[in-house]
Amino acid sequence: MINLAGRDIQHAWGKFIFTGVGLGLLIGVTLTMAGVYRGMVDDAMVLLDNSAADLWVVQKDTLGPYAEPSSVQDDLYRGLLGMPGVARAANVTYLTMQVRQGERDVRAMVVGVVPGDLGQPGQPRYLVDGRHISRSHYEAVADVTAGFSLGDRLRIRRNDYTVVGLTRRMVSSGGDPMVFIPLKDAQEAQFLKDNDALVQQRRRTAANPAFNRPEVPGLLDAVIASQSANPHVNAVLVQIKPGHTPDEVAGPIRRWKRLQVYTRAEMQEILIGKLIATSARQIGMFLVILAIVSAAIVAFIIYTLTLGKIREIAVLKLIGTRNRTIAGMILQQAVGLGVLGFVVGKIAATFWAGIFPKYVLLLPGDAVRGIVAVVVMCALASLLAIHAALKVDPAEAIGG
Amino acid sequence: MKKVHIQGRTLAMIGVLVPLLALFVYVAIRSGPLAPVLVTATTVENQSVMPALFGIGTIEARYTYRIGPTFAGRVQQVSVDVGDRVSAGQLLGEMDPVDLDDRIAALEAALKRAEAQVTVAEAQAGDATARMTYAETQAQRYEQLVEARTASAELLDAKRQERAVAETSLASARANLDAVRHEQTRVRSDRDALVKQRANLRLIAPADGLVVSRKAEPGSTVVAGQPVVEIVDPESLWVNVRFDQLSAAGLRADLPAQIVLRSEGGRKLAGRVLRVEPLADSVTEEILAKVAFDSLSGALPPIGELAEVTVTLPALPPGSTLPNACVQRSNGRLGVWLIEGSRLRFASVTTGAQDLGGRIQILDGLQPGDHVVVYSRRMLDHRTRVKVVERLPEGLR
């Protein structure tokens, strides 16, 4: 027995492939949308993974440092190092701001880390080019998403930094690239305004008689110096010793130090449950609608294609083709179309995912789910068409 | 079996489907879970690491003199302005003496009077001395005469009494003279004191230098200790540098240093570490040091300008080194990923010093010639399969 589905496809291969490509682009769009959703969630997860922290110690009663601003003293880490179960504790600051390079401005999350000490939480965990920061000032490591190259000079607030290293997938939860600079420079960047504001502030302080006492020379300078210093950081990241659980180490810190401490699980809940929740739901909603629409269009196309073959189906029935054979022909064509569409869609999605400004994560699991869904959808659609085909009266072939 | 007949349209269809399938397979292999992670590698090299310390400092003058009055008063005049060069002893300005001159004049007069009194007292003492001498002589003569029974004992007594009187007069006159001399000394001292005070109202440059600040104008009131003029010695500029405590191991005096001024990004000046301050800054966790210029030619850099200082430490003996991008933390241990075929193994290492170019010493944990991962596109773990390439590709984020 020859394969009727195969012959039909071979005969009208152009139409088949054209339809398959069209379907494929639609499926590709749906796969990409799923990828956008996953990318959003991954941005949040990657932020947690990259900080390499087991605990986040932040200002009391805040959801910081990512969801809310948080401010703690920069000498707090010394006390934390002494607490039981704490292996490493490092200061870190986060500030999302514009970073200028040459003529262009890039929105980035500037992260302040302590330079020189490798492997501390908060520092980039691996590089794709260059080296880690070795000088205590004016060097930077940037993510490739920012578009900087090694040796570029960046301007952050009032200082210039040289890019000495590049990372990949070090992004904020919003997908902004991270730029790592030495902690002291970051503290200054968080606090010090531009020159005009500084001059105004000095003038205001000098005009205040409480600070400008002539019989106490040096008082004014001391006050201005203290105003220009920033002893705060946004969080202290803690890694715990093996053999301890995060909750066990977090408890005493909460109690004795009167700080807010989040474990990895709690931070994940905050980031995904609160920070990106609305955007994720937005995209998720759109994805569902897109999937439904795609399914409907697939069904429609297959149904229409089958209806176009009613005459041949009637003849086949008349000359004695089994219903089973006719149904098989339609089903095979539908599934073949679906598979072709999926192949085209997966290829398209893989290639155009790179153009998107934010990360698009195409999971193999989603691809598998996708192909199963496409095949099921095509089969269901073909059922409708088969039903129509089988109802055809072979007597139609006989005129009148 | 029917002979396989290749029709034109079959060929065309194959021509489209086969590349499509090939592309699909390519996509599945390159970007799916089957794809190996691309990494670059390097070998552990025996090298000598030349660590260097990097710090930011400000240009300061070694010696800064703040010239001001020791008493509260009003500034009468300021003779110099910012930028003037002054020499030691030069008059910089003067405070308002108020009544000081008058008081000195009064004391001068008093001194003269005291001197006159001393003269008078000296004359009086001379007079008393002369009388004493005469009375003594008379007494002795009459003693002789009494012995020779030519004078009466009464006369002798009278002469003795005159002698005694003259003695006391003399003593009194001497005492008076002493008193008046002391008075003279006292007045002179008072006068000297006021003169010194008056001198103090003159602001004198204690050494050669450059006026950098003029803090009070004539007519303004200043308190004791408040500077009116600030002078620095421009020949003695140094850089007050702060080094992070974490990376300041090995900092000591006499190490060579390179200084780059903020305003002149390209020009590197040579210098030397003069001393490491014994008091570090515990709040900012920095060590302070003073770095002197070897020689300063051309225009002097403004005081307060920022400078980047790199201090070169002596090279360490050769040992295993790696780029610092290799060092990662996995499961709490610090180490590197060794490449064995297409698989990875994590080796814990102990690290030593780093140089500013990112080369780090590996003290323990590796052998020279070990193959180690430098750059990777993903976080690695022991299950990852890797493929070593020359450079990581830039596309397909």
Add this chain to the structure above:
Amino acid sequence: MHDTGIRVEKLRKRYGKGDTAVDALKGVDMQVSPGEVVGLIGPSGSGKTTMLKCLGAVIEPTDGRMTLGDEVIYDNGWRIKDLRALRRDKIGFVFQAPYLIPFLDVTDNVALLPMLAGRSNADSRKRAMELLDALDVGHRARAMPSQLSGGEQQRVSIARALVNHPPVILADEPTAPLDSVRALAVIRILNQMARQYETAIIVVTHDEKIIPTFKRIYHIRDGHTHEEAGEGRTFE
């Protein structure tokens, strides 16, 4: 031999029920022997189409008896189970239009029927080639139906009708769109095939050009048939 072919006795077909019932066939008798080519002539509305549908085992008659080859396929309410297999194996159809499957080549269009009957692909194609050669379209064996002329397509459809060697072939207006030369050619082929393969052929037609060729003609009018001798003209 005489009994193979097709025979119907007192065939009745009623559409609808009760008062609105219509009797399209009111007791029809017909018999065609193997090798015979008879004509079935009647105006529209005469029950001609219904007759064809009953003969073609496409619809069931209400009453009567149908014998096809050696088999009774319908007898007063009882009918043979598998009509489709019957159509496939025992009845060949030639339509006004060739109705070839456009996505199968000429050989496969014909070979499809034996394949449906369960024969191997090779065997089916061999039989198909035999018939195509006999009908003088063997040289177009590899072509697609759209590449053939109308006449060639019609011959292919005749080959398809014959390939399973059915005892009866129903031809519905096979010459309607053709000119007289071609029409006579088709009739000549039909006669030739009928003799060669011992098939009974019923040609439903009102084409004046070919009516003279029939030896026997059934006229159908108002649900009844009556037989008539035809001219039986043959053509060189």
